[in-house]
Structure formats: C-alpha cells, structure tokens
Amino acid sequence: MAEVINGKLVGEEVVAKVKEATASLLEDGGAQPGLAVVIVGEDPASQVYVNSKSRKAKECGFHSEQHTLPAETSEADLLGLVEKLNADPAIHGILVQLPLPAQIDSAKVIQAIAAEKDVDGFNFTNVGKIGVGELDSAFVPCTPAGCMILVERVHGKDLSGLTAVVIGRSNIVGKPMANLLLAANCTVTIAHSRTRDLATLARTADILVAAVGRPEIVKGDWVKPGATVIDVGINRVVSAEGEKARLVGDVAFAEASENAGAITPVPGGVGPMTIAMLMANTLASAYRASGKPSPQF
C-alpha cells in the first residue's frame, strides 16, 4: 500500500519558511513583498483559488491586492491594469488567474506581465530559462515547482537515472514539469493525447505525473510497482443525479495506491503546494528587488 504524500503538510512547511524569511527581509530593511492577483469573471473554482492566494499572501505578511474584473472586461483594459501593476514598486508578483474569458488573448496578457514580476513563471523569459536549465534566475511555475518538492520528499534531491513519464503537455504544468525532471537527471517522456499505448508507457515510470485533466484516467495497472505517483488533476465529478460534486484527480487513487510506493491525494496533494510555491516565488521576487539572494525551499 502506498505512502500518501501529504501536500497540505509540506505546503504548510514551505509557507512557514516564507513567513520567517519575510520577517527577516523586513528586519533587514527590505521591501514588504507585494502580490497582486487579478481575476476576470465569476468562475467559481477560480474564485476559490484567488481567494486562497490572497489569504495566504496576507498570512505570510505580504502586501496583498486582489483585482476582480467583470467577465466582459476588454483585453485592452486588462492589459492596462497589468501595465499599471508592472510599474507599481509596491508589487513584486503579478498573476492573472487562468482561464480568462474568450474575448481576451491569454497569451498576450501573460507576456505583458514583466518577467521579473511573473511569479507564475509563464512568461517567455522564465519559460526559456527553464528550458535551458537556468533555474536559479527564473520563476518556476508554481504547480511543477511544488510537484518537485513532493518528489524530493520521497526520493531525495538526486533523481539521477530514474525514469519519469509526464502525462500532459500543457504550458503551465506538463512541459515545465518535464524540464524540471530532466534538470534533475531523470530520463523523461512526455505523453499526450496522440500517444499510443499510454498504459504500457506509464508502467515504465519510476515517477508518474498525471496532468491531463481527465478524471481517474490513470488506472491501478498503469502504475509500476513501487512508483511515485504525482496527481495534478483537479476534476469535479458528480456520480449520481443531484449528488454534490466531489473532487477527484487524474489518477484512480484507490487502485493506484495498491501498486504505487508513494502517491499524492486529491484534494490535499499538489493543490496546496501550488499556493505555497506562489508565496515562495513572490518572496524571491521581493528579495531580488532588495538586492538579496532569495532563500531556497
């Protein structure tokens, strides 16, 4: 039976370190870290995540701003707000919650965020740095960064020679996750919707990352005995008419736990790490702005 990797607990440990480092920065005369979170529209899940981010930022001792714009906001108006936040010296981190409404080009908005304030790590500059292994000066996207901490809790920092399979090739999880595993000397394969015989490929993995957005697609017999399974999925499913929606991952947790050596639950696994790493990235930005090397987590 697999060890359950407690992302909630690990996330709290990261946040505790961020709080300490924030206090230390302020004591040394550094600037109070400032995080601006922008949400456009009323997507209920996005509202949950944005509220969590703002609340956690305040808990860390940051200056925290939440900008809530109506669903019909124009792309030009959103870009105007981003420009204003780019220029605001009290703001060290900017994130625009995804997804955005259809009338707005998400890629254009993401690239408008100043690279040095792009605490989501989605900007070309940060993506490029990760692509070439320049991790120290880049912002690593929060979810992959959190996944790596959870993997290291199981395997330690040296992942040399381990086989990793990442299911999903999104720009915010799959691709950066594969780059981070490669930088840690894993042998990495990225699987996607065109991959043939996904189950056979998955069974080769010592580290299996599911980031595909399809509820419980990864079955128990896809998991190599003793493998580490990282479930990034956040799927709301209703089993029966009128039943309250429940949250499941991309992995069939119970059956996968029969084979896995370690596995993250949903909820309580990767999700809380996403929030925690956003705090760590914002702190790092404030340290850089104060001319100090940012702490490692």
Ligand SMILES: Nc1nc2c(c(=O)[nH]1)N[C@@H](CN(C=O)c1ccc(C(=O)N[C@@H](CCC(=O)O)C(=O)O)cc1)CN2
């Ligand atoms: N600009 C961004 N947009 C989005 C990101 C992102 O990193 N940057 N990631 C996802 C959503 N996400 C953060 O925004 C996120 C998802 C889930 C959780 C989380 O803590 N989930 C809990 C359960 C709570 C729930 O989902 O009801 C858990 O898994 O335990 C945090 C952040 C898309 N958009």
